[in-house]
Amino acid sequence: MNTIEQQLWEYIDGDLDEFSKKAIEEKIKSDARIKVQYEELLKLNSAFSALDLDEPSMSFTRNVMESIALAPAPVAMKTKVDKKIIYAIGGFFIVSLLFLFGYSIYSSNLSMPKLDFNFNFNLDRYITPTVLYSFLFFDLVIGLVFLDQFLRKRINKEH
Incomplete structure (x- = not known):
């Protein structure tokens, strides 16, 4: 204008x-x-x-309110979590904790002088930096795979 x-x-x-x-x-x-x-x-x-302006009928408000009252109330959405994901995450943490526990036992020197009982594991030939890096790389790959699956499911739910 x-x-x-x-x-x-x-x-x-x-x-x-x-x-x-x-x-x-x-x-x-x-x-x-x-x-x-x-x-x-x-x-x-x-x-x-x-x-002339059209006016709604006298019972318009009542009719609208009745139709709203007849509509079923929305039900809360219940999400279902795949148990495989829970087990995989739990397994990852259990393996990681077992690895840390084993490494702490390996690096400690447990001795009981009265019993003359010595724990001294010689795992140097098994646990090398290459093994540690391989373990961390494997954990990273598994974590990225799970992240990819999680994001794909989220995208599919949104569309």
Whole structure:
């Protein structure tokens, strides 16, 4: 909507102050295009005024409220977690804890002087930096696989 049309609507509605009202009246008298546009807007305004507004029936609100009352209440969504995922995560943590426990026993020197009982495992030839790095790499790959499965299931649920 251009500014002159907006000013004409405000003039027709009586929303202008005296100075603006006089300026619009002068524009209508001096410019033929604005006068034609003003007359068209007056006809359109009178057509709008002649229209009867439809009103809803007296029982509209009651009917809407009854239809809402008849609709079943939404049930809370119950999510189902795949037990395989739980077992896999639990297994990962159990294996990791067993590894840490074994490593702590390996690195400790348990001795009982009264019983003359010595635990000193020689696992240096089995637990090398390569084995440790391989174990960590395997854990990383398994973690990424589980993360991929989790994200794919989440995306499929959303779509």
